[in-house]
Amino acid sequence: MSDNGMISASGLSFQYNGSKRTVLQDLSVEIPGGTVTAILGPNGSGKTTLLRVLLGVLPPREGMIRLAGRPQGSYSRRELSQLVGLVPQDEHIPFDFSILEYVLLGRAPYLGPLAMPGAKDQQVALAALNVAGLADMQHRPLPNLSGGERQLATVARALAQEPRILLMDEPTAHLDLGNQGRLLAITRDLASQGVTVVLTTHDPNLASSLASYAILMRDGQVLDAGPTGVVLTEERLSATYGVPVQVLEAGERRLILLS
Amino acid sequence: MTSARSREGQRLPPGSWPLSRQSVADLIREHQWLLLGLAFVLVFLLSIFVGRYPAPYWMSPSTLWEDQMARQLVLNLRLPRILTACMLGMTMAACGTVLQMIFRNPLVEPGLLGVSQGAAFGAAFSILFLSGAALAQEALATVFALLGLGLSYFLARRVRYGGWILRLILSGIAVSALFAAGVGVLKYLADPLTQLPDIVFWMMGGLWGVTWTDFWYILLPVIVGLTIVYLMRWRLNLLSLDDDTGFSLGAAPGRERALVLVASVTATAAVVAVAGVVGWIGLLIPHVARRFTGADARRALPASLLLGGIFALLCDDIARTLLAGEIPLGIITSLFGAILFMAMMLSKNIRVQR
Numbered sequence: 001m002s003d004n005g006m007i008s009a010s011g012l013s014f015q016y017n018g019s020k021r022t023v024l025q026d027l028s029v030e031i032p033g034g035t036v037t038a039i040l041g042p043n044g045s046g047k048t049t050l051l052r053v054l055l056g057v058l059p060p061r062e063g064m065i066r067l068a069g070r071p072q073g074s075y076s077r078r079e080l081s082q083l084v085g086l087v088p089q090d091e092h093i094p095f096d097f098s099i100l101e102y103v104l105l106g107r108a109p110y111l112g113p114l115a116m117p118g119a120k121d122q123q124v125a126l127a128a129l130n131v132a133g134l135a136d137m138q139h140r141p142l143p144n145l146s147g148g149e150r151q152l153a154t155v156a157r158a159l160a161q162e163p164r165i166l167l168m169d170e171p172t173a174h175l176d177l178g179n180q181g182r183l184l185a186i187t188r189d190l191a192s193q194g195v196t197v198v199l200t201t202h203d204p205n206l207a208s209s210l211a212s213y214a215i216l217m218r219d220g221q222v223l224d225a226g227p228t229g230v231v232l233t234e235e236r237l238s239a240t241y242g243v244p245v246q247v248l249e250a251g252e253r254r255l256i257l258l259s
Numbered sequence: 260m261t262s263a264r265s266r267e268g269q270r271l272p273p274g275s276w277p278l279s280r281q282s283v284a285d286l287i288r289e290h291q292w293l294l295l296g297l298a299f300v301l302v303f304l305l306s307i308f309v310g311r312y313p314a315p316y317w318m319s320p321s322t323l324w325e326d327q328m329a330r331q332l333v334l335n336l337r338l339p340r341i342l343t344a345c346m347l348g349m350t351m352a353a354c355g356t357v358l359q360m361i362f363r364n365p366l367v368e369p370g371l372l373g374v375s376q377g378a379a380f381g382a383a384f385s386i387l388f389l390s391g392a393a394l395a396q397e398a399l400a401t402v403f404a405l406l407g408l409g410l411s412y413f414l415a416r417r418v419r420y421g422g423w424i425l426r427l428i429l430s431g432i433a434v435s436a437l438f439a440a441g442v443g444v445l446k447y448l449a450d451p452l453t454q455l456p457d458i459v460f461w462m463m464g465g466l467w468g469v470t471w472t473d474f475w476y477i478l479l480p481v482i483v484g485l486t487i488v489y490l491m492r493w494r495l496n497l498l499s500l501d502d503d504t505g506f507s508l509g510a511a512p513g514r515e516r517a518l519v520l521v522a523s524v525t526a527t528a529a530v531v532a533v534a535g536v537v538g539w540i541g542l543l544i545p546h547v548a549r550r551f552t553g554a555d556a557r558r559a560l561p562a563s564l565l566l567g568g569i570f571a572l573l574c575d576d577i578a579r580t581l582l583a584g585e586i587p588l589g590i591i592t593s594l595f596g597a598i599l600f601m602a603m604m605l606s607k608n609i610r611v612q613r
Contacts, residue, residue: 018419081509082304088503094363095499095554108497108508113515114490116557141553161508 005033005068005164005196007054012063014046014053014220023049023219024060031213033068034194036187038207041217042075042241043152047200048089050217051167054198055086068164080108087154087162089170096141099134099153100125106160132156133182147174155186166190170198172206184210195233204245204256208232224258232256291551295565302572306341309332309576316580340466343533344575345568346474346481347466348540350530352567354523355541356548356560357488360499361516362424369527369541372427373434377407378531380438383445383458393468396461397476397532403438404528408521410434423502423513464589465533466575475530484526488519488560495519496558537589539596540567546603569604570595 008031014024023046031037036124039047052058054065056072067083075083085106093102105120106128117125129135144152151174158166172180173188178247187197187210201207207214207228214231216223218240224231237245237256246259287294308318312332322329370376381403385396407473414430415423440457449455488495497510498519505512527541546563574591 052503055503055507057503077511078509081507084507086503086507088501091501091504092363093500094365095360095549097496097554101496101553101555105497105500105508108494108510111493113494116493167507 005194006066007031007033007068007196007198008052008066010064012050012053012065013061014049014058015061019112021055023220027063027220027222029215029222029225030157031196031198031215033196034191035213036197036199036211037196037213037215038211039200039215039217040204040207040232040237040240041223042200045217046220047217048169049220051086051169051198051200053063055084056080078109081161084165084167085158085161087151087158087166087168089173091150093142093235096143098139098141098175099129099145099156100138102142102153103128103138103160106157118188121160124162125156127145128156128159131159131186140146142206148176148179151175152179152182155183159186159190163195165196165198168197171199172201172203180206192219204237208254208256267501279608288551291562294576295551296560299565299569302569303341303345306572306576307337309580310337311580311583311602322548335471338473340469340575340579341572343466343469343474343477346477347385347530347534347537348567348569348571349564350481350485350523350567351402351537352544352548352563352569353485353488353560354527354583356545356556356563357519357523358541359545360495361519362428362557363499364424364428365546366542368538370531371435372411372431372524373407373438374404374524374528375407375531375536376435376438376442377410378404378528379462380441380445382461382532382535383442383449386454386457386461387445387449392522394472394476395419397473402534404531407434407438408524408528409544410437412517423516460587461489461535462589463587464537464588464592465578465585466534467585469533469580473533477526477533480529481526484522485564487522489564490539491515491519492556492560495560496554535587535589537571537592539592539600540570543596543600544570547599550603 008029010028012024012027013022015022025047027050039050041047048056053060054067067075072080103125104117104121107117107124111117111121111214126135126138129138132155134149134152134156137145137149142153145153150169155168155171158168168187171183175183191197192213199211211228213226214228215225216231216236223240224236232247232254234245234247237247244259246257248255248257270396308320308323309316310527312318312329313322313326318329323333333472351369355367358367358369358371359365378400381399381401382396384403385392385399389395390583411430411434413429414434418430421429422427442462446455449458494510494515497505497508498512498516500508502512516582531537544567545559545563548566551558552558552562571592574595575588578586578588578591
């Protein structure tokens, strides 16, 4: 574990413009660097909003965020984009870019506003495509891909960005088992290279097999945060989702089910 | 491109004829920039000799050499008109590409955001109250086109709901309707024998009576606007992504979109002020260009520029040559634009994902 990519938030509150509902309420959490952290919670609990606030695109009404040891506000836009990457839940792209053209956009944080990606950027993008298993189809247009392939292309675009913190919103939502496995491997690999991966998910089993750290959210607040083994228990998951949950131990693995 | 290479082995030996349809398509794709550039130069040169002097449709190059009158005509009338047609097509097509990308909507065109209707109002106003002096008309059309853009933008910032794109498009529709109502009032007030035809003709669009003064008038905004969007063409790709993604990649989506928007629409406003409302180029040409080059604006934008220039030149050649009297350019571009659009729809080459 390195403290390098550590994220800490204290006293975060957030409301969307013109809405009365407080989406995040006095939320404080510490996310260790170089690990995979899963954020779990019911629909509407504020998981995605938390990611967007951590990304910096939504300014919190109150509270303080520190990324890799420095206040979020002390980074320039360029520095921030080199530090934090995003894999959104469902990216809508209305034009038929080829996969490679799309992944090259991940190099934008390293290029000036008038610059074009060069040979080195091309190399990085191709390496990212290799990792995502899309190198063979780099010239295919995005609209011709399946939902899962498009999700992997989004991941590859974020990999080309070479961020130290990677935020992923429901990254496995469109993936079949094989592609889920690929994404898990990519994520573990990133963490072992010291990248801090924060992902939201509705699947506690995914969280327990992949993440070493888990955050349970409900109504814009953190109910519990800590190592997955400690947090993902019957009692706490039941309290989070408001339904009885059963946890089965199977050797080293645990299986989380509705009971 | 890969398909061309993989088929290499099966190609017919050199010199054998006919080439298969597929290999011709591959050849075109491999040399598309050369072909596009050549086509542009060719159409430009052709346009110099197409016309109704000394006799309909064609002037031989030797006439240009020998006939003093022909030289004067080409130099003072045809050349500024051809150059203006070029800039009209390039600006409309480039602006269409830019707007479609930053609004993330392939059905957007440059006249949106109150620009076309604003310009029409300004032109009609000057025809009614300033006796339609050419320079006053252009200046007023430009001012109102920019006013249309400014109003749309200001209104969009004031609207409380919806995303940035939805707000701008709604505001554009509202402002356009406002100016359209104003144009209606002016038409109603206009003298039906003298002023009304002027307004109607202006709104059909056309380049008759274009002089070197008009050309110089639009040159600066067009060059500045097109240079900005050309230099930022890779950035346009970034601005066509979701705001969150764009932000995570270091873009300032709001500010950068505003910059390319103002640059391209200002150029459009200047062109519309001189040429009137010439539709379809800005909607259609970006689709045709993307069909050749794919969506990446590094190639789609230059292709749009060239194709827009070619299309406007050809349409204007027809407008000024086909009949003894001038045909309004807007009618020709609509006619060919609509036909081309239908052909593209039927060949499933318009891809709109929603």
